[in-house]
Amino acid sequence: MTRLAVITGASSGIGEATALRLAREDGLRLVLVARREERLRSLAARIGAGASFVAVDLTAPDAPARVREHVEGLGDPLGLLVNNAGAAWRATFADGGYENVRRTMEVNFDAVLRLTEALLPLLRAAAPSAIVNVASTAGRVARGGTGAYSASKFALAGWSDSLHLEEAPNGVHVGLVLPGFIATEGFPQSELRAKALTRRMVSTPEKGAEAIVAAGLGRKPERYVPRPYALAAALRVVAPGLVRRVLGGGGAQVMTTRTGADAADQR
Numbered sequence: 001m002t003r004l005a006v007i008t009g010a011s012s013g014i015g016e017a018t019a020l021r022l023a024r025e026d027g028l029r030l031v032l033v034a035r036r037e038e039r040l041r042s043l044a045a046r047i048g049a050g051a052s053f054v055a056v057d058l059t060a061p062d063a064p065a066r067v068r069e070h071v072e073g074l075g076d077p078l079g080l081l082v083n084n085a086g087a088a089w090r091a092t093f094a095d096g097g098y099e100n101v102r103r104t105m106e107v108n109f110d111a112v113l114r115l116t117e118a119l120l121p122l123l124r125a126a127a128p129s130a131i132v133n134v135a136s137t138a139g140r141v142a143r144g145g146t147g148a149y150s151a152s153k154f155a156l157a158g159w160s161d162s163l164h165l166e167e168a169p170n171g172v173h174v175g176l177v178l179p180g181f182i183a184t185e186g187f188p189q190s191e192l193r194a195k196a197l198t199r200r201m202v203s204t205p206e207k208g209a210e211a212i213v214a215a216g217l218g219r220k221p222e223r224y225v226p227r228p229y230a231l232a233a234a235l236r237v238v239a240p241g242l243v244r245r246v247l248g249g250g251g252a253q254v255m256t257t258r259t260g261a262d263a264a265d266q267r
């Protein structure tokens, strides 16, 4: 029986790699979601097998309803929702202020909850089904200059942990993926990749996709990418002073940039 899989942020990076990886699974029909229509159209054509797309800004008031209408129109049960779309704007709080926190939360947190709220009844009806939320290692360990991004990903991780417990009895598995550094369009990781010492810290979108598949189809509760990044999160809890000293000594300079179609002006 065919089941639908919705993937947000499928126009580039980890989301695109996830779509290509899920396309290899039997019985899945993909629904690709992001703003850049041409990219979604060509990816859906490349995947074939009934793949379709919704070109929408997920922060728009009508975005959740538009995705839900599209999914219901396809007529198959919704087996998987991958909340992967996200963005980051680099700024200290003194420079970016509340507005930077607000716009980051809008994409990385509010939009995820709004889409999940709209699709949860369909996921429950299709149980056993799954949701995968793509947070970040920055959702467990915060660095200077990334406060807005970390706030959004801490919120997403906390909410996901709770939703996991709430939806387990309904057969809707909630998995959390926490990437470290993955070289993508929105997060080029240029500084890390430029140095031999740090190059090995950077992973690939394909590794991110494998983690999403493990957290979704494999029903794993939580996956760091690469997996040793779990150590950073553990250290933050058991040795917070050490983590502060390391990050204060230059770790805070290793940064992300804004993601998405209009990222270039921010880099």
Ligand SMILES: NC(=O)c1ccc[n+]([C@@H]2O[C@H](COP(=O)([O-])OP(=O)(O)OC[C@H]3O[C@@H](n4cnc5c(N)ncnc54)[C@H](OP(=O)(O)O)[C@@H]3O)[C@@H](O)[C@H]2O)c1
Binding pocket: 008, 009, 010, 011, 012, 013, 014, 015, 033, 034, 035, 036, 037, 056, 057, 058, 059, 084, 085, 086, 087, 107, 134, 135, 136, 137, 138, 178, 179, 180, 181, 182, 183, 184, 185, 186, 187, 258, 259, 260, 261, 262
């Ligand atoms: N790469 C890393 O090192 C890293 C580390 C930790 C966490 N992550 C997380 O991984 C996820 C994917 O990031 P990525 O590295 O693959 O970056 P990316 O290549 O920039 O992809 C971001 C995706 O999100 C979509 N998107 C952004 N804003 C949107 C909006 N308002 N409405 C709809 N779609 C939107 C973009 O599509 P359009 O521009 O076409 O809308 C794009 O497809 C994000 O949640 C990011 O925070 C990445």
